[in-house]
Amino acid sequence: MKKLAFGVDIGGINTAFGLVDEKGELYGESVISTRAYPAYKDYPRYVADLCEAMLTLVKAVNFEFELIGIGIGAPNANYYKGTIETPANLWKFTADDPVQDESLRMFDFAGDVGKYFPGVPIYVTNDANAATIGEMVYGNAKGMKDFIMVTLGTGVGSGFVSNGQMIYGHDGFAGEFGHVIVERGGRDCGCGRKGCLEAYASAIGIKRTAFELMATMNDPSPLRAISFDDLDSAMLSQAAAKGDPIALEAFRVTGQRLGYALADAVTITSPEAIFLFGGLAKAGDLLLDPIKWYMEENMLFAFKNKVKVLPSGLQSKNAAILGASALVWQNM
Amino acid sequence: MKKLAFGVDIGGINTAFGLVDEKGELYGESVISTRAYPAYKDYPRYVADLCEAMLTLVKAVNFEFELIGIGIGAPNANYYKGTIETPANLWKFTADDPVQDESLRMFDFAGDVGKYFPGVPIYVTNDANAATIGEMVYGNAKGMKDFIMVTLGTGVGSGFVSNGQMIYGHDGFAGEFGHVIVERGGRDCGCGRKGCLEAYASAIGIKRTAFELMATMNDPSPLRAISFDDLDSAMLSQAAAKGDPIALEAFRVTGQRLGYALADAVTITSPEAIFLFGGLAKAGDLLLDPIKWYMEENMLFAFKNKVKVLPSGLQSKNAAILGASALVWQNM
Numbered sequence: 183m184k185k186l187a188f189g190v191d192i193g194g195i196n197t198a199f200g201l202v203d204e205k206g207e208l209y210g211e212s213v214i215s216t217r218a219y220p221a222y223k224d225y226p227r228y229v230a231d232l233c234e235a236m237l238t239l240v241k242a243v244n245f246e247f248e249l250i251g252i253g254i255g256a257p258n259a260n261y262y263k264g265t266i267e268t269p270a271n272l273w274k275f276t277a278d279d280p281v282q283d284e285s286l287r288m289f290d291f292a293g294d295v296g297k298y299f300p301g302v303p304i305y306v307t308n309d310a311n312a313a314t315i316g317e318m319v320y321g322n323a324k325g326m327k328d329f330i331m332v333t334l335g336t337g338v339g340s341g342f343v344s345n346g347q348m349i350y351g352h353d354g355f356a357g358e359f360g361h362v363i364v365e366r367g368g369r370d371c372g373c374g375r376k377g378c379l380e381a382y383a384s385a386i387g388i389k390r391t392a393f394e395l396m397a398t399m400n401d402p403s404p405l406r407a408i409s410f411d412d413l414d415s416a417m418l419s420q421a422a423a424k425g426d427p428i429a430l431e432a433f434r435v436t437g438q439r440l441g442y443a444l445a446d447a448v449t450i451t452s453p454e455a456i457f458l459f460g461g462l463a464k465a466g467d468l469l470l471d472p473i474k475w476y477m478e479e480n481m482l483f484a485f486k487n488k489v490k491v492l493p494s495g496l497q498s499k500n501a502a503i504l505g506a507s508a509l510v511w512q513n514m
Numbered sequence: 515m516k517k518l519a520f521g522v523d524i525g526g527i528n529t530a531f532g533l534v535d536e537k538g539e540l541y542g543e544s545v546i547s548t549r550a551y552p553a554y555k556d557y558p559r560y561v562a563d564l565c566e567a568m569l570t571l572v573k574a575v576n577f578e579f580e581l582i583g584i585g586i587g588a589p590n591a592n593y594y595k596g597t598i599e600t601p602a603n604l605w606k607f608t609a610d611d612p613v614q615d616e617s618l619r620m621f622d623f624a625g626d627v628g629k630y631f632p633g634v635p636i637y638v639t640n641d642a643n644a645a646t647i648g649e650m651v652y653g654n655a656k657g658m659k660d661f662i663m664v665t666l667g668t669g670v671g672s673g674f675v676s677n678g679q680m681i682y683g684h685d686g687f688a689g690e691f692g693h694v695i696v697e698r699g700g701r702d703c704g705c706g707r708k709g710c711l712e713a714y715a716s717a718i719g720i721k722r723t724a725f726e727l728m729a730t731m732n733d734p735s736p737l738r739a740i741s742f743d744d745l746d747s748a749m750l751s752q753a754a755a756k757g758d759p760i761a762l763e764a765f766r767v768t769g770q771r772l773g774y775a776l777a778d779a780v781t782i783t784s785p786e787a788i789f790l791f792g793g794l795a796k797a798g799d800l801l802l803d804p805i806k807w808y809m810e811e812n813m814l815f816a817f818k819n820k821v822k823v824l825p826s827g828l829q830s831k832n833a834a835i836l837g838a839s840a841l842v843w844q845n846m
Contacts, residue, residue, distance in 0.1 A: 258816075328684035342782060344681045344688075351676070351784020352660035353820065358781040361814045363774065373814055442695070449690040450674060450782060452683020482693045482705055484590075488685065 184247040188236060189507025191309065192216060192256040194271040199236055200500065201243060202507035206320035208500055209247075212239050216272065225273045225289060233298035251303040252295065253509030255312030255502060262354040264292025264306045270372070305509040309333070309502065311348060311357060313459050313494070314341025315512050316505030321495030322457060329453045331494070332359065332440070334462035334469075337372070338380040338387070344451055359447060360384070364439055382439045385415040385462045392418055392432040401427040419465045433465065437472025444473065445480040448489055459494035459501070466493065516579040520568060521839025523641065524548060524588040526603040531568055532832065533575060534839035538652035540832055541579075544571050553608045557621060560605070565630035583635040584627065585841030587644030587834060592686040596624025596638045602704070637841040641665070641834065643680060643689060645791050645826070646673025647844050648837030653827030654789060661785045662776070663826070664691060666794035666801075669704070670712040670719070676783055680844075691779060692716070696771055714771045717747040717794045724750055724764040733759040751797045765797065769804025776805065777812040780821055791826035791833070798825070 186209055190199040193216060200211030214235050219228035240249065258269040266272070266289045273289065275282045292304040307315075314331040317323040323331075327346040333339040338360030342349040349356045360380035361373055368377030369390065381387055392413065396406055403426050408417065421429035444456055462469065474491050481489075496504055518541055522531040525548060532543030546567050551560035572581065590601040598604070598621045605621065607614045624636040639647075646663040649655040655663075659678040665671040670692030674681040681688045692712035693705055700709030701722060713719050724745065728738055735758050740749065753761035776788055794801065806823050813821075828836055 326684075328688075340782075344676055344683070345679045347677045347679070349676045349681075349783055352658075352786035353784055353817075355816050356660075356676075356782065356784035358784075358814055358816070361781045362778040363812065366774070375812070375814070442698070446694040446778075447782065449693045450672075450688065450779065451681055452685055452688035452690075454684035480695065480707070482690055482707070484687050484690070485685075 184245065185250045186243075186247045187250055187507045187510035188252040189503040189505065189510075190232075190236070190252060190254040191312070191502035191506050192254065192266075192272070193309075193502075194257075197232060198500075198503055199232075199239070200503040200507070201239065201247075201249075202504060204511050206504050208503065210239050210243055211500065211503060220274065221276045222273050222279055222287065223276070226294075228273070229291075229294045233295060237298065249299070249302055251305065251510035251513065252299060253312065253506040254291065254295070254304065254306045255309040255506040255509075256291065256306060257308060259291070259306045259308045260354040261305070261307040261311070261348075261350050264304065265289060266291045266306070303510070303513070305513055307348075307350075307509060308339065308357075309505075310339025311341045311350070312505035312509060313339075313496070313501065314343060314357075314505075315348060316496050316501065316508040317457055317459070317494055318343060319508035319511050320504055322492055323455065323495075326454050328451065330359075330444070330447060330451065330456045332444075332456065332458055333460040334384060334458060335460040336385055338384045342451055342453075359443070362443055362446070364443055379439065379443050383436050383443075383462075385460075388415050388418060388432050388436045388462060389413050391435050392428055395428045395431050395435075399428055399431065403428045405429060415462050415465070419468060422465070422468050433468045434472045437469050438476040440469075441473045441476025441478075442480050444491075445477045445482070448477075448485050449482050452485060453489060455490040455492055457492055457494045459496070463493060464497065516577065517582045518575075518579045519582055519839045519842035520584040521835040521837065521842075522564075522568070522584065522586040523644070523834035523838050524586065524604070525641075525834075526589075529564060530832075530835055531564075531571070532835040532839070533571065533579075533581075534836060536843050538836050538840075540835065542571050542575055543832065543835060548604065552606065554605050554611055554619065555608070557605045558626075561623075561626045565627060569630065581631070581634055583637065583842035583845065584631060585644065585838040586623065586627070586636065586638045587641040587838040587841075588623065588638060589640060591623070591638045591640045593637070593639045593643070593680075593682050594686040596636065597621060598623045598638070635842070635845070637845055639680075639682075639841060640671065640689075641837075642671025643673045643682070644837035644841060645671075645828070645833065646675060646689075646837075647680060648828050648833065648840040649789055649791070649826055650675060651840035651843050652836055654824055655787065655827075658786050660783065662691075662779060662783065662788045664772070664776075664788065664790055665792040666716060666790060667792040668717055670716045674783055674785075691775070694775055694778070696775055711771065711775050715768050715775075715794075717792075720747050720750060720764050720768045720794060721745050723767050724760060727760045727763050727767075731760055731763065735760045737761060747794050747797070751800060754797070754800050765800045766804045769801050770808040772801075773805045773808025773810075774812050776823075777809045777814070780809075780817050781814050784817060785821060787822040787824055789824050789826045791828070795825060796829065
């Protein structure tokens with residue numbers, strides 16, 4: 183009988199899910215809002231609604247199949263425990279909650295979903311790790327035993343693979359490459375510290391850089407007519423493609439930060455390749471070229487000209503669902 | 515029959531070796547000079563003399579045993595190929611060598627030693643990785659699946675263990691933590707770049723710091739009577755123990771560099787513990803205290819107060835031999 187796995191991607195706005203076979207082919211997909219369940223007390227209803235929608239999708243598939251597992255990508259997910267732990271943007275305490283103890287925002291997600299799918303193995307990991315495993319199972323990292331995945335979205339996530347295994351670390355939280363410090367005492371980061379890579383090299387980071395450059399450079403640019411709230415990284419790509427000097431400089435500076443930080447990461451894990459994934463990675467060579475240049479400029483001799491920097495092979499709109507489902511196939 | 519493994523530690527000055535059982539007990543040890551064979555053309559004679567001395571040690575053991583393998587720790591060693599590749603201080607070209615092509619200084623060490631020990635498995639890795647495996651097999655990392663070893667000697671070496679396995683990287687050269695950049699455009703490093711951790715946090719790095727501090731501070735200190743060539747890190751430990759302000763500040767600054775760099779490394783591999791090994795680590799709390807303080811000060815929330823920083827359990831004089839022999843036991 184055909185075997186399918188669920189891939190579930192929990193984002194701050196939507197939760198997308200679909201049934202995927204071992205080749206990465208999608209057999210039905212659907213979505214529910216995450217944003218509609220923002221409060222701590224909404225969590226049980228969110229789980230119930232999500233699982234009902236998943237069961238509806240199972241029934242909609244018009245052939246018999248075996249559901250071999252559920253893979254879930256979520257922020258602040260703990261692979262070892264199956265939990266989602268104090269996620270910054272999900273199920274927050276509201277003013278009328280009697281308790282406000284952050285340590286209680288610890289959700290037994292695998293356990294709670296499991297009640298609706300008895301006997302089905304459930305795996306939970308953070309979204310960047312899910313993308314990494316997706317790359318290994320379906321994408322350009324097939325057959326590679328040592329690589330780094332960097333996800334450049336609203337934040338900067340990462341997954342490190344060594345000896346063919348995901349590095350989860352002793353507590354399941356490894357791979358927070360977005361939070362290496364690239365500028366001590368630098369920009370405020372969402373994590374509460376200053377100078378993290380994420381504050382410079384995410385989709386929001388490059389926007390911050392563009393605004394800094396509007397202050398330091400005198401070149402005229404249509405970007406000067408756009409507010410901080412309205413500007414996004416796709417606009418910067420378009421402007422750069424037209425030769426806008428501020429946008430071009432923003433990509434150069436962002437590539438430099440990433441290139442330098444990646445050269446340091448290479449000294450630790452010596453990967454065969456580095457993959458770039460996510461919204462900002464869609465800028466392509468605008469970002470890849472300076473990353474490669476500054477990474478090599480700064481590389482320890484032993485690693486020079488040995489490490490490939492490549493776009494992810496899973497840039498489709500379903501990449502996050504595929505990545506989450508890959509967790510299941512990888513655990514087979 | 516009792517099983518023993520050879521551990522061989524190749525340093526720039528001496529090559530020490532010994533026969534070790536699975537508990538880390540040493541049954542005979544010996545040493546030959548490495549320095550007596552400095553030139554490229556000396557290499558075959560070095561291998562012959564080393565292997566003869568090893569065979570002599572085998573004969574000297576007064577009970578029957580099975581030699582189950584040879585583990586070798588050496589600079590620039592490639593675990594996958596068994597080679598020593600263009601080592602900075604070993605078997606250099608002399609002026610009268612007809613070729614001077616650096617890429618030819620590639621020694622098939624496992625193969626060459628193997629001719630003297632037919633049928634015996636031979637493993638080669640760099641000295642820091644050997645120390646790491648020694649810690650895992652005989653030392654304080656027993657039973658740990660995720661930890662970092664940092665060796666603070668003339669240079670700064672490291673070994674990263676994840677999922678119970680050494681991270682060798684795709685080419686066998688991973689774990690060069692001493693060459694992450696901690697100060698862009700900073701001090702000259704032996705690797706030819708500037709600002710590497712090694713230039714600040716090795717035994718020589720702390721000496722450089724002390725000399726910098728003699729320039730920036732006005733405090734009187736007996737250290738001011740000692741030349742750069744004569745000062746070593748043990749003298750700095752002794753001075754700091756007596757309250758010398760320059761020595762104390764040198765340890766604080768060195769611990770700060772290490773603590774900051776380790777906080778970044780923790781975000782990548784999320785280890786259970788970090789072990790410190792080597793000459794400078796003998797300074798104990800003088801160095802451990804500032805490392806812990808600055809690492810925690812700079813730690814991403816998810817990892818705060820979770821990662822132990824500990825001295826190595828193998829600080830004896832035979833640690834390097836034990837580490838090399840552990841390669842064999844780990845591969846059993």
